[in-house]
Amino acid sequence: MKCSDCFQQLSNYLDGEIDAGLKRELEEHLGKCHRCQVVFDSARKTIELYCDGKLFELPSGVRDRLHAALRRRWEEAAR
Amino acid sequence: MAESPQVALKDDFALVAEAKAGSYAAFDELVNRHEKKIYRLGLNLTGNPADAEDVLQEAFLKAFVHLPDFREDSRFYTWLVRIAVNEGLMKLRKRRSDKSVPIEDSVDEEGDVMPREFADWKPNPEEQYAQAEIEEILRNAAQTLSPAFRTVFLLRDVEGLSTQETADMVGISEGAVKARLFRARLQLREELSKVFKRG
Numbered sequence: 401m402k403c404s405d406c407f408q409q410l411s412n413y414l415d416g417e418i419d420a421g422l423k424r425e426l427e428e429h430l431g432k433c434h435r436c437q438v439v440f441d442s443a444r445k446t447i448e449l450y451c452d453g454k455l456f457e458l459p460s461g462v463r464d465r466l467h468a469a470l471r472r473r474w475e476e477a478a479r
Numbered sequence: 480m481a482e483s484p485q486v487a488l489k490d491d492f493a494l495v496a497e498a499k500a501g502s503y504a505a506f507d508e509l510v511n512r513h514e515k516k517i518y519r520l521g522l523n524l525t526g527n528p529a530d531a532e533d534v535l536q537e538a539f540l541k542a543f544v545h546l547p548d549f550r551e552d553s554r555f556y557t558w559l560v561r562i563a564v565n566e567g568l569m570k571l572r573k574r575r576s577d578k579s580v581p582i583e584d585s586v587d588e589e590g591d592v593m594p595r596e597f598a599d600w601k602p603n604p605e606e607q608y609a610q611a612e613i614e615e616i617l618r619n620a621a622q623t624l625s626p627a628f629r630t631v632f633l634l635r636d637v638e639g640l641s642t643q644e645t646a647d648m649v650g651i652s653e654g655a656v657k658a659r660l661f662r663a664r665l666q667l668r669e670e671l672s673k674v675f676k677r678g
Contacts, residue, residue: 401578406595411661434596442600442675443668446638450621450667455614456519462532466514467507471538473543474503 402430406436410443490576491555499546506546510539513556516638517563522614523633524567526622534570538563553644562639564630571626592665596672604675620670626665631656632663 406429412418413426430437449455486494486508497505514535521534541562542549605613610615621629629650634645635656645655 404593407665410639411657411664414664438597438599439566439594439668440594442534442672443664445600445604446664446668446671449605449617450523450632450637453515455605455610455617456515456522457610458515458518459528462518462535463514464541465532467510467538470507470510470539470543471503473540474506477543 403427403429403433404435406430406433407439410440413440414444414447483514492551493547493571495546495551495555498634499549508544509555513559514539516556517559520560520563520633520638521567522618523621523637524564524626524629526618530567530570534563534566537566541566541652548553557623557640557644560634560640564648566636568626568630592662594665594675596669598676598678600672600675601677616671616674620667622668628659628663628666631659632667635660657663 406426409418409422409426412436413423428442485501486497486504489497489505489508491509491512494505494509498509502574517538518531518535520545521531521538522528525531525534538559542559545562549555601607606617621632630649632644634640634648635642640648642653642656649656651659
């Protein structure tokens with residue numbers, strides 16, 4: 401497998417949408433090719449970072465204003 | 480408002496039913512459950528904390544107003560994400576000088592994209608930067624994507640929507656979702672590699 405063919409399968413591999421034969425071939429290539437291994441590992445890490453629940457905390461002021469606005473709207477609707 | 484343990488144990492489906500019947504506690508619990516993720520979505524989509532707060536407020540206010548019309552043929556969270564994405568994209572459109580140009584104008588799904596950065600990353604970058612610092616790095620990297628690619632990446636990889644759900648929400652084919660996701664992932668990886676590579 402060439403590196404360019406390997407890259408084209410990046411998304412299919414990360415999503416588990418790759419057939420068993422191609423997956424075997426790709427993993428064999430990744431085992432031998434450090435550059436491709438770096439690309440695949442860092443692409444996976446990229447997704448993990450964006451999904452990390454510890455990041456992008458809701459600032460407390462934002463939360464307070466949201467709940468106050470919703471409470472106000474709820475009370476208006478109840479009148 | 481203090482959260483009642485009974486409400487906290489219920490699933491979204493039950494909470495939606497109770498909120499529709501007039502329970503504020505049930506609606507409040509739905510907000511508590513999803514507010515952080517909707518804020519994160521708004522922040523990644525718009526790249527701006529003030530806009531993200533507007534997206535958050537508008538999404539929940541609209542969810543409240545339209546709750547009686549929610550037919551429950553999708554998960555509550557998916558419905559909420561759809562509202563938030565629409566709000567976020569409206570914000571982006573308002574920023575453009577020519578408002579007649581649609582968000583989709585610059586989408587290029589064709590042509591080869593090849594990685595250029597091959598250096599190993601530092602291990603666990605999330606532990607090597609302050610939280611605010613890494614949030615800014617991720618937010619800035621997301622802003623290098625076109626809104627069309629950014630939206631697909633956020634819906635598929637961060638919000639966990641399926642390819643079909645994303646295609647329906649954005650109004651494109653499943654093939655186009657896959658093509659955009661592939662390019663978005665590679666581009667974000669390139670951007671983050673500039674910061675996280677060793678040496």
